[in-house]
Amino acid sequence: MMMIKFILNGEHVEIESDPSRRLLDVLRSDFNLIGVKEGCGEGECGACSILLNHHVVNSCLLPLGNIINQEIMTIEGFKTTKRYQIIEQAYIDAGAVQCGFCTPGMVMATESLLHMNPSPSDFEIKIALSGSLCRCTGYNMIIEAVKIAAERGEGLW
Amino acid sequence: MKDMMYAKTIRSKIVKGTIKSITIPPLPEGYFTVSREDILSKNIVKIIFEDMPYYSTGEINHLNEPIMLVVGSDMEIIKQIVDEIKIEYSEENGVFDESQKTIAYHFKKGNPKRAFKNAEKVIEMTYHTGLQEQAYIEPQGFIVYEEDEKVTLIGSIQCPYYVKNAVVYALGCSSDQVRVIQAAVGGAFGGKEEYPSLIACQLAVAVKKVHKPIKLIFEREEDILSTTKRHPSRITLKAAINELNNVTSISADIAIDGGAYTGLSSVVLSRAMIAVSGAYTFENLEVLGHVIKTNTVPNGAFRGFGAPQMFFAIEMFMHHIAKETHQDSFAFRMRHIARQGDKTSTSGTFRDPILLEDLIRVATEKSKYHSKALAYSQPGIYKGIGMSIFLHGCGFTGSGESTHIKAQVKLLKTKDGLVHILVAAVDMGQGIKTTLPKIVSQILEIPIERCIFNYPDTDNVPDSGPTVASRTIMIVGGLVARAAKELKENWIDNLEQIVTKRYVQPSYIKYDESKFKGDAYPAYSWGVSVVEVSVDPITYQTKILNVVSAYDVGKEIDERIIQGQAEGGIVQGIAYGYLENMSANKGVIKQKNLTDYIIPTTLDVSKMSTYILDNPYQYGPFGAKGAGELTLIGGAPAVALAIQMAINKNITKIPVTPEYVMELMHDDD
Numbered sequence: 002m003m004m005i006k007f008i009l010n011g012e013h014v015e016i017e018s019d020p021s022r023r024l025l026d027v028l029r030s031d032f033n034l035i036g037v038k039e040g041c042g043e044g045e046c047g048a049c050s051i052l053l054n055h056h057v058v059n060s061c062l063l064p065l066g067n068i069i070n071q072e073i074m075t076i077e078g079f080k081t082t083k084r085y086q087i088i089e090q091a092y093i094d095a096g097a098v099q100c101g102f103c104t105p106g107m108v109m110a111t112e113s114l115l116h117m118n119p120s121p122s123d124f125e126i127k128i129a130l131s132g133s134l135c136r137c138t139g140y141n142m143i144i145e146a147v148k149i150a151a152e153r154g155e156g157l158w
Numbered sequence: 159m160k161d162m163m164y165a166k167t168i169r170s171k172i173v174k175g176t177i178k179s180i181t182i183p184p185l186p187e188g189y190f191t192v193s194r195e196d197i198l199s200k201n202i203v204k205i206i207f208e209d210m211p212y213y214s215t216g217e218i219n220h221l222n223e224p225i226m227l228v229v230g231s232d233m234e235i236i237k238q239i240v241d242e243i244k245i246e247y248s249e250e251n252g253v254f255d256e257s258q259k260t261i262a263y264h265f266k267k268g269n270p271k272r273a274f275k276n277a278e279k280v281i282e283m284t285y286h287t288g289l290q291e292q293a294y295i296e297p298q299g300f301i302v303y304e305e306d307e308k309v310t311l312i313g314s315i316q317c318p319y320y321v322k323n324a325v326v327y328a329l330g331c332s333s334d335q336v337r338v339i340q341a342a343v344g345g346a347f348g349g350k351e352e353y354p355s356l357i358a359c360q361l362a363v364a365v366k367k368v369h370k371p372i373k374l375i376f377e378r379e380e381d382i383l384s385t386t387k388r389h390p391s392r393i394t395l396k397a398a399i400n401e402l403n404n405v406t407s408i409s410a411d412i413a414i415d416g417g418a419y420t421g422l423s424s425v426v427l428s429r430a431m432i433a434v435s436g437a438y439t440f441e442n443l444e445v446l447g448h449v450i451k452t453n454t455v456p457n458g459a460f461r462g463f464g465a466p467q468m469f470f471a472i473e474m475f476m477h478h479i480a481k482e483t484h485q486d487s488f489a490f491r492m493r494h495i496a497r498q499g500d501k502t503s504t505s506g507t508f509r510d511p512i513l514l515e516d517l518i519r520v521a522t523e524k525s526k527y528h529s530k531a532l533a534y535s536q537p538g539i540y541k542g543i544g545m546s547i548f549l550h551g552c553g554f555t556g557s558g559e560s561t562h563i564k565a566q567v568k569l570l571k572t573k574d575g576l577v578h579i580l581v582a583a584v585d586m587g588q589g590i591k592t593t594l595p596k597i598v599s600q601i602l603e604i605p606i607e608r609c610i611f612n613y614p615d616t617d618n619v620p621d622s623g624p625t626v627a628s629r630t631i632m633i634v635g636g637l638v639a640r641a642a643k644e645l646k647e648n649w650i651d652n653l654e655q656i657v658t659k660r661y662v663q664p665s666y667i668k669y670d671e672s673k674f675k676g677d678a679y680p681a682y683s684w685g686v687s688v689v690e691v692s693v694d695p696i697t698y699q700t701k702i703l704n705v706v707s708a709y710d711v712g713k714e715i716d717e718r719i720i721q722g723q724a725e726g727g728i729v730q731g732i733a734y735g736y737l738e739n740m741s742a743n744k745g746v747i748k749q750k751n752l753t754d755y756i757i758p759t760t761l762d763v764s765k766m767s768t769y770i771l772d773n774p775y776q777y778g779p780f781g782a783k784g785a786g787e788l789t790l791i792g793g794a795p796a797v798a799l800a801i802q803m804a805i806n807k808n809i810t811k812i813p814v815t816p817e818y819v820m821e822l823m824h825d826d827d
Contacts, residue, residue: 040295041378045752048295096718099726100587102296102344127760134752136295137345137587139725140760142718 007068010078020066025049027065028075036076036105040134047133050106051075057113057132076105079112087154088112088146095146099137106133111147119158120151159303165192165229165364165374166236168243169222169384170214173745174252174453177216177225181244186230189239192364193226199330203356203421204323207261210419210456212328212359218247219418220455221745222384224356227364229372252453252745256392256413261424261449263431265674267505268442270398273407277398281482285395285471286811287794289740290388291749292460293757296344298354298385299375302361309362310337316350317624318582322616324355325362336362340613343586347730348459350586351626352422353386379750386458387740389414389426393471398442403483405494407442410434414467416449417456423449426457428555430464432678435503436472437514437547438494443503445674453745459626461727462790465550466734470812473546473795478808488528488545492518495547506677509666513773514547517686517708520769521545525688525706534803541703543690544799546792551679552784553629556671559680560663566620567637569598569645571655577602577645578610579638581622583630585613588786589719590630596715597635597779601642602649620658628784631715632681632775637661639779664777681775683783684710687728687792690764693804698816698823700736700801702762707792708769712783717770724768724789731793733758736801736814 006015009032016031025042028034028051037060040048044059051060052074079085088111091097098104107130114121114129121129126147127140135143151158168191170177182191194201194213201211214225228239274280300313309329315321315338322338329336338358343350357374364372376385391414398407412430416423431447476494480487495514502508522528522545530543553559568580577598585591595609602609622634641659648655669676690704707728714720737756740749749755774781794812802809807822 038296040297041752043378043751043753046295046378096722098587099589099722100294100296100343100345102294130760132759134295134757134759136293136347136730136757137726138722139727139729139766140758140763141725141766142722144760 005065005069007070008072010074018065020064022065023061024063024065024068025060028060034075034077038102038105040102045134047106047110048103050109050133052109052113055113055116057110076108079109084112084154084157087157088150091146091150091153095142095149097138097143097146103133103135107135107143111150114147115151115154115158159301159371161370163229163231163368163370163372164233164236165227165361165372166240167224167380168226168228168240169224170218172218172247172249173221175218175247175249177214177218178246178248183239183242185239186235189228189230189235190368191226191228192367196363196367198363198366200328203359204327205352205355205421207420207424210356210421212356220453222455224360227360229364229368254452254454254744256450258451259448260416260420260451261427263428263447263674265431265445265504266443267501267503270407270409270442270444273398273442274409277406278401279399279483280396281399281479282394282396283475283478283810285393285474287391287467287470288813289390289742290460290734290738291382291740291755292347292349292387293752293755294345294347294349297376297378297381298350298357300354300357300361301371301373302365303371304365304369308335308337309365310339311358311361312339312341313354313358314341314343314350315354316343316346316584316586316626318584318614318616319621320352320624321355321358325358328359329362329366337615337617339615340584342613343584345587347461348463348626349385351459351624353458378752382750382755383747384455386421386456388460389416389423389457389464389467391430391467393467395471395475397475397479399479399483403485405440405479408434408440409444410446412447413450414464415452415454415457417452417454419456420449421456422458425555426464430468432503432551432555432674433465433468434472436469436476437496437549437684438476439496439500454742455747461730462787463627465791466731466794469546469548469791470735470794470798474798474809477799491547502678504674504676504678508682510681510775511773512684513710513771514684516771517684517710518547520771521686521688521706521708524767524769525690525704527688530690531803537806540695540804541692542800542803543688544796544803545686545688546795546799547686548791549682549684550628550784550788550791552632552681552683553679554627556669556678557663559633559661563623563661565623565633565637565661567622567634567641567659568620569638569641569657571645573652573654575651576608576610577604580619581634581638582614582616582619583622583634584625586625588723589716593631593715593719594635594638597639598642601639602646628786628788631782632778632784633661635779635782636777680777681783683712683785683788685788685792687796689732689796689800691797691800691804693801693819698819700814702732702764704764705732705766708771709788710771710773711785711788712775712778713772713781714770715780715782720770720785721768723785725766727786727789728766728793729758729763731790732797735794735797735812737762739813739815
């Protein structure tokens, strides 16, 4: 057990815990951030995607001890931003959400992409989202949503 | 939830045999094992065919068969206990071939014997299809708790009343002692149709023992290794060809692998058998079908429900017949497509207009099918284009709706004019939370915000049947529309009003289940899919280049939702045909996670275009028919035909993996 400090959704937090625990479990059980989903526990499906210093990562593969003093953003924290609103509306307008289980992870991957590349090509969008599995949509409507978000949010990223 | 307990399932480590002994270490306080000894009434999961226990009886029929639960407050301690429990088995050899048959069906249309006797030529082929995993991104899971004597289950489920009825049967209690609430459900695709009933029964027994809330969520590996999948099949087809090079009769011998327990396999088999004609009309048929029992994880419901296997086989076969008789495949297929007034495979009638010619015209024009097929038939190009033509019978097979389901829906108007839609149908991403309120709001001419659809709770909603078989919009939505019309006629402001409607079969539908005779479905949805591929002659990998589909789903209630169903469905169907590879070796499934069971990612999909032609069905709401399953069915045959063209070899099994392509390309015969 050790005291671990990090920045979670913009706030300094600390937790006394085993540093080998998966960040996914810490976020869900200790911080009640249940927008982070577990789909496979092996880093394949991307349902547990969060931002680590603005970059999308699988929280199921991240031990708590690796994030000391780092910045973590989950969908709950991202939800308060203007950029989220743009992405949310784009997802709605493109019909990019069916069951919604992959959506928080997809949205975090979208934010991570647009943060690095505000006007991505179709192929760049596909690469950026390829770590998030969706079984419902067939992806094209999600890719369309990212294009809409990039266009509408010009200047925000 | 306060005092929440967790549970983990102990599963068999052998494929077949019996349990000799179970040694349980002394358990810490507050930890329990729950097994068949704790069962209060019946150890059977109530599905259509009742042969599956929810806690092993001591006889093991497949690997990872559930034996007991370990329940307690700390998952780490539970895992330790699981490791310490020792089970000794007496092992036997499993059966994995077709030697154990559990269900056998047979039907005929016309006079197949005479057709074969008079045939100029007889052509025969055998096709194989593999396992397919639903791979819903959200694994199976339930929370169960007890209040007074009543058991409440909150679950990721498609069919609240299937779960409720199974638990009532397992506990031997009265119906009001079990309540089932649907949690927000991640896409299920059939995988949460009958399987959750098994976990629910285990947990209901457990909660009656520990009297504390219990949460059981599967990890992905456990989910893949122990839950139901799409039935593998072996389909042998024989065609009688006359002097005009037309098919006069098909004889089919179909075997689907049900795995260790029968479950829904008999119904999957009957849908596969009825689909024997594809979207064509053959005057004479002889159809034999079996469910075979093997010592493998049981198979069950998956979007398409037997039809995808059969459509793969018949579409490949039609193409093969054309080739063998030296005819243009397109013209040959067009001569055989079903037309209004034709007799269905079960000697019922296609009563409604059939738009197949229009669908085919749209799909082939938009995909440039003809010019590309011509160009790609040259050697050395390694590209191909394939077209599949298909239908899907909407709703339950045969008289299922009227004799088994008897769907009931309720609309409750509150004093302040809110209309609650009370049905047991589940939104799992297919959009009924949008479409059902849309139907009600349009009929009542009130804003959609005043039409309320909440996740079903069996204490509040009547049994409108399971969320399966592409029936929700056509059957449940149709009843909701009728209820809304009645409410509109009798609407009184400031008064609470309730309208209930029960399903009545259209009087023209007559079906004899035992003989497979009559109208197997009240209506059919139709589709045409064109898939274009390239095959890498060095790596043998297939790349999807373009997908064009045209559908007749009656009338779309929401354009974007149908587009979502269309794109998601065909991606699953195409992947079934070439990408998703699951296999079992002597009862051991080789793929364990999404790492080795590959489903499509963004990089595997191409541009997709979907065209919808209106053809309103008189009993559907605003003319709507089923759509959810239809869109998957054409994927596998279209991609397999495209690959076949690209490599100029006969494909007889799916998935068409790079290994299979390599084998075919190196086979010079």
